Amino acid sequence: MAWESILCLILLAAFYTYGFYLPSLWFDEGWSWHLARMPIPEMMRATAADRSPFLYYLLLHFWIRIAGESEWALRWPSVAFGVLATALAGRLADRGWGRPAGLFTILVMGLSPFWLYYVQEARMYTMLAAGALATFWSLEAILQRPDGRRFFWWMLLAAGTALTHYFGLFPVAVMAAGLGLWSAHRPVARRWWGWSMQGLPAMIGPWLLFARERFVSPEAFLRPPMTTVGLLTALAHGFWPGEWTWLPAAVLAAAALLRGHPFSRRWAVLFLGTLMLTAAVLLGIFSRFALFHPRYVIFLWALWAIGVGGGAVQIGEIMSDRLPRILRSRWIGVLFLFPLGAMLFHPWRAWLQDPHRGRDPYREAVAHVARQIRPGEAALALRANWAVLYYWERMQVPAPLLMGPETPIWEEGEVLSWLQEAHRRYGLPDRPWRLWLFEWQQEVVDPLRLFDRLLLENGFEVGGQPFGSLWVAYYETWPPFRKRPLTPFHADFEGKIELRGVHLREPRWPGDILGVTLAWARVEPVLRPARVFVHVLDPTGHLVAQQDGPLPNDLVPISGWPLDHAYPVFVRVLLPRDLHGAYIVRVGLYDPESGQRWRARWDSGEGDGVPVGRLERP
Template sequence: MSQALQRRAVFAYALILLAAFALRLWNLGAQSLWHDEGWSLYPAYTLLGPMGIRGMDVNAPPLFNISIGLWLRLAGDAIWTVRFWSLLTGMIGVALGMGLARRWFGVQAGILAGIFLAFSPILWVFAQEIRAYIPMPIYTVLLLSLAAQFLAPRQAQVSRSAWLWLFGVTLAALWSHNLSVPLVAWLNLSVVLGLLLRRAWRRLRGWFLLQSALFVLYLPWLLTQRPTGTPLNTPPALNFELLWQIWQSYFTGIKALVGADALLMALCALFGAVAVLSIARALWRARSARLWTLLSAVLLLPVFQLLIILAAHIDFHPRYFLLSAPPTLILIAAGLALPSRNALVLSLRFAAPLIATAIMARMAWLTYSAPIYQHDDFLGMARYYATHSERDAIVIPYGWEPSLDYYQEKLDIRAPFVEVPIHSDAERIRTQLAEALEGKASAELFTWYQLPADMRGAFPCLLSAVGVWESQLTLSGVRTDRYRLTGDVRALAAPKLPPTRLSFALPDNADLDARPYAFLHSQGAESACLLLDLSAESAPLQYDWRLAVRLLRADGSLYAARDADLRDDRQRTATAQRDSYSFHATAFLALPIPPDSEPLLLSAWLYTPEKRSAAHLLGT
């Protein structure tokens, strides 16, 4: 290549990096810090502190969070500043991907790959978040480069530095994010199969020794991990629609945008057609060890990432397919850059960058067109809470909200947080509320829609038993309900009622015990909270059973009606007990209190929503 062409290429690379930097800098601090970012930010304060609340994230390896900690000690902990570290990390990934494409497939491939990576929506999204996802494309590109060296003909010598780089990069990936597991799985499967086909036995022995050492060093973290999914999660179904969703993931990065916009989907489909033609052309014209290595990443990484989703029993999200986006874009660039005089190929070479840019523009416009595509508005909620005094309390029904904790200091929120651990039993909830709310004028019940922490309605039931609901504020993804405390909150810790058994006749000679647990009410409150302790042995629980309670006047007329699911804290019966007939739950029922202390009769029925006819009301 002549010096003039080299200068033009360098100028093109610099221009691409500048465009990538400008795009990632745009609106960097516009969105609120949100829950998951808070879990990445707090470990940065403690560095190697204990795992758990206000410490190291129990579900994320610490390496990237430690790097954030070092950065904020230099630059401060403002949200824009901390996200700038993610931006810089993302820029390294773009530069490495562009460099790999240029080194493997030539200057034009490097330029095309650079454009695709610079304007990749999923890379843009995570370059603007304080999350450990963003270094993963760096490790993917580096391991691609290293894998090709190990798959070279066995006559070629693998340098000592390559072995050291492989060890260091893989270990760093393993201790940065759990997505390293599918990355290392792809790496081992591809390289081991390649070495077996080449019969490179000596290299294979060294490979197994190195991977064994890495496993030993990763084991301390691995032993701390447990599946994070719950029965409330819905893993994706294995069908053709899932393939389309995975492809859209590369061009959204935001779950709510997958399938949300017809124009964006059309652009993704158009780029998909270009991708198929380009990859087919690369396989037809430029088969090589490097190309096969790249293709293995394109095909296998989504498979292993999907297996992680299914094994953990978690919902589909574009972020889990971040690893396979860079190899896919590089492979598309490689196919488009192959020499050709065909008019269609030449037109695609110019059209593909335009389509990629249009996808990025449309996706960015959509992101800021509606709050549903943005971070949940914890900042707006924190500003509202900052208007409260020490006589108010903020109830968090899932223990700890790191983003509100961050804003508590920044915005001087004076109202204390009442952090009730998620899925606490009835005794823990009412005792903690009774202690924390004593002397308070009001309580704010915080709700984050992404975390269903109060499936039983325990907190509204208990708070309405000692107060009056006044108002509700709903922002993007979050809500707060204000209760004016009018009664004696010590009523929440009232002793349990004497054990009284209410028997519900069920089919197959089974029954369900319903024992009144507590009846909570304070003078001036708008309702009473009835707690029923429910248990069943050998009951047919293949349906989602519900409890219906009716308050009847002396003349038999209906005064009030309340229904509640039977839950063991978050799971309904059909979900929780697929392999068992036993069940235990506490039902919370908020019952209106007549102003004139009129005596009422309480009737209860057990029924299933699947069979709505009155004939299936099973007991009174």
């Protein structure tokens, strides 16, 4: 590798490590910490049900026993793999298009906002990118001189990539197929390829068999089917922040093929083949319940960056040929990186100026609670949130932190039992019990907002404060906890959805929350989405308060509910402080795209909104 590339990598490594321990760990990083400190057998069982295999967590398990469990220690492996991946990308570009391409690739990849985020995160994504690029580099070594040792290293690196993240199977499969085609007419290479094709399944097969339930069981929540346009849009905007930033990156990557170098063709086959295989699996096999984020295919981003570096050199060479001899240089291609760099400047500056580096400030949230929590109080992480526990333990907060559910709860009785047991263990008898809630993506585990309902029905919310997307709320409750029964009610919405019960939680003071619990049931297939509105109207029909939202949320839409089963959905309506007199509470459904309301029939009438109760304010 050229000296300027080595110098650039050293500077990047220093840049990555400068203050990288200052932002808080967030939810996913807390999960890494939680798994890494488990005993290995327990870790294996936990990762078998997770979205990624065990290899990263196993490495982190041994690492934290050497380096400790600080933010610095937890994130350092990601930095190390990030520098390695950037170096491999530069070396591959150097191999294909020469020395300038290597440096251009290192700059494009190493300073990208997308890469900067994950290179400082205690997750497996830079390890995944490094594994895929190392496997590609090993394949290139085989093409130079096929022998058993090189096939063995390729097999080992391919297995490591697949066991770092399941999406790592995609580039491995494409490389295995390409290597097989290349070996078909080379007897020595064909024999070693055959051995590697037996060894590779032997290395990853036992794990895939052990974790087989992960592939046959969908997520506990549904997502809209993924589309081709949606997938490509997610990749383009995820890899290259901004509306059109992906366009010059795509043009430069396409330019890498201008002169038809053999390496450029292999690079294109790997990039496009992996992209098409990923799309085929996500759109065909797992279109309904696959969870996708561009970071899962971070190796595609690394391959794209390699193409950008090569394309800049190719365009530079073509332009250089048209210049006087004294001005010709392969380095002139750097000029064609300027438009891309200019479009990335604002996202890069925003990342650099953000002290949290795009992460929620969990440390500050826990410190906020630690300063105020009193003896006899407790805290609940609703969705079990191990990043909250990480800071709770490090700050030695003198109060219990309860880990909430990790799978969706659909029955109110489960929430009631959970709160009663928590109060029995940690609350004081015959006294109000104060509970702090850390809420992050609570719609995943509490889609009907049953925790919110029971806490408000048995007390009130003292206050709340956002810390990024993490919400910290403070409740005072009066145990024992009791369910409030719903008043039977029947309203039919276009013969597809029925409202079967209602309960209004009266506000306790001016400006308090009106709690509305609605028991919904799907009685026929629901093909179009439905959103629910709750309106509070004065006697003249004037709207004084409202709350609109999905039914009950976008992860578990009513279209996926079992037929003829009613679930209570809790809705908060924040009331103005100056309400006095009698008000009508009306609910209904509407189409989110057209805004058209669903027609409803109930015992005493029909219309586009159903009156479900009266609210009296003194």
